[in-house]
Amino acid sequence: xxxxxxxxxxxxIESLVGDLTPVSVLPHPLRRFVPFFIxxxxxxxxxIIYFGIRSDAMDKFNDPTFLFEMSLVFSMALSAxxxxxxxxxxxxxxxxxxISVALSLFGVFTAWIGFQMMLKFSMPHIGMHRCYLNAIIxxxxxxxxxxxxxxxxxxxxPLLLSTMNTISMGGLGYIGLRLTCHADGIDHICxxxxxxxxxxxxxxxLLGRRIYRW
Amino acid sequence: xxxTQNKTDNDTSWEALAVLAQxxxxxxxxxxxxxxxxxIKMRLVSGLSNADWLDDxxxxxxxxxxxxxxxxxxxxxxxxxxxxxxxxxxxxxxxxHYKLRDTKLSSAENRDIFSENVTNQPDFIELKGIEDxxxxxxxxxxxxxxxxxxxxxxxxxxAQEMDMSESAVKVSAHRTANKLKDILG
Numbered sequence: 001x002x003x004x005x006x007x008x009x010x011x012x013i014e015s016l017v018g019d020l021t022p023v024s025v026l027p028h029p030l031r032r033f034v035p036f037f038i039x040x041x042x043x044x045x046x047x048i049i050y051f052g053i054r055s056d057a058m059d060k061f062n063d064p065t066f067l068f069e070m071s072l073v074f075s076m077a078l079s080a081x082x083x084x085x086x087x088x089x090x091x092x093x094x095x096x097x098x099i100s101v102a103l104s105l106f107g108v109f110t111a112w113i114g115f116q117m118m119l120k121f122s123m124p125h126i127g128m129h130r131c132y133l134n135a136i137i138x139x140x141x142x143x144x145x146x147x148x149x150x151x152x153x154x155x156x157x158p159l160l161l162s163t164m165n166t167i168s169m170g171g172l173g174y175i176g177l178r179l180t181c182h183a184d185g186i187d188h189i190c191x192x193x194x195x196x197x198x199x200x201x202x203x204x205x206l207l208g209r210r211i212y213r214w
Numbered sequence: 215x216x217x218t219q220n221k222t223d224n225d226t227s228w229e230a231l232a233v234l235a236q237x238x239x240x241x242x243x244x245x246x247x248x249x250x251x252x253x254i255k256m257r258l259v260s261g262l263s264n265a266d267w268l269d270d271x272x273x274x275x276x277x278x279x280x281x282x283x284x285x286x287x288x289x290x291x292x293x294x295x296x297x298x299x300x301x302x303x304x305x306x307x308x309x310x311h312y313k314l315r316d317t318k319l320s321s322a323e324n325r326d327i328f329s330e331n332v333t334n335q336p337d338f339i340e341l342k343g344i345e346d347x348x349x350x351x352x353x354x355x356x357x358x359x360x361x362x363x364x365x366x367x368x369x370x371x372x373a374q375e376m377d378m379s380e381s382a383v384k385v386s387a388h389r390t391a392n393k394l395k396d397i398l399g
Binding site for chain 2 (some may be wrong): 008009012013014016017018019020021022023024025026028088089090091092093094153154157181
């Protein structure tokens with residue numbers, strides 16, 4: 001190391017020390033997550049009530065397949081949200097295992113949708129549909145909240161954080177859409193309930209490094 | 215056993231210093247930064263193909279530690295937190311470096327830019343690339359490299375001229391040559 005570099009580093013340390021002010025420590029990820037998730041669920045419930053819950057909801061809640069789908073997506077959104085909060089800390093506080101939980105649940109959901117597509121998918125006519133607008137409304141507030149929370153942290157995995165944010169927000173939005181829209185066909189679900197969140201995820205992935213840069 | 219004990223003491227003191235720094239204690243913060251600097255370099259040096267990057271990345275890591283100090287939980291060991299930042303900054307630096315190098319190469323290879331104005335294009339592009347690359351080298355290193363490799367002075371003569379040791383001059387010229395090779399692909 002040359003004398004010049006030593007001097008530059010010493011000056012840098014001096015300048016960083018000079019800039020130091022007392023900081024409020026980032027709360028534990030769980031303490032950050034709980035208010036977000038309660039807010040997101042309350043918002044989702046309000047939006048579902050506003051749009052009107054589907055008329056065959058009671059029948060659907062007695063259908064094990066529908067219940068499995070809803071609980072799978074809810075767990076996926078919950079685990080991805082938790083994972084996002086832990087990703088806001090550089091070393092994830094040593095809880096890297098949580099990534100595998102969120103990704104496994106996402107993998108099961110993808111396999112579930114893929115299996116149904118193999119059985120009975122037919123490409124629908126894609127046009128403007130109210131489900132697109134509802135998808136934005138269901139997803140916008142949770143997305144905004146989780147992005148703001150993520151920006152306040154310091155992640156060392158910006159792309160993974162974008163992915164987790166998308167899965168969490170998309171999962172909540174998907175539940176909202178499934179509880180308000182009568183269409184159960186896999187083609188409708190893919191093109192109108194999942195596609196908007198895939199597009200959001202693609203944009204978030206492209207911008208991830210810029211959004212969470214520090 | 216003694217080594218383990220020292221390691222534990224070291225870790226504990228970094229945690230304590232970080233917590234004090236979070237409260238605004240400048241002396242503790244200064245001690246922390248000074249103590250982690252050799253560790254940062256030790257972690258970085260094994261994974262870098264060019265030793266000249268070491269200081270740049272180490273400085274980036276120090277700035278990142280400063281920016282993210284509030285994200286350190288005092289109940290956790292300090293080293294894993296620091297290691298994540300080191301890894302992140304190294305990857306980020308290398309990504310930017312190779313991205314920049316690819317951009318430079320593609321503009322140098324774009325012969326259409328010179329086709330209408332330059333008679334001897336291949337020579338021009340080669341020389342222009344070398345000139346541009348040399349411009350990016352720090353002053354002292356550039357002078358040593360130019361004296362030894364372009365003007366033909368011996369290492370001893372350059373050492374006398376620059377008031378440096380002969381081995382330091384040789385190392386500098388060697389590093390500059392590697393850096394140029396790296397920039398020029």
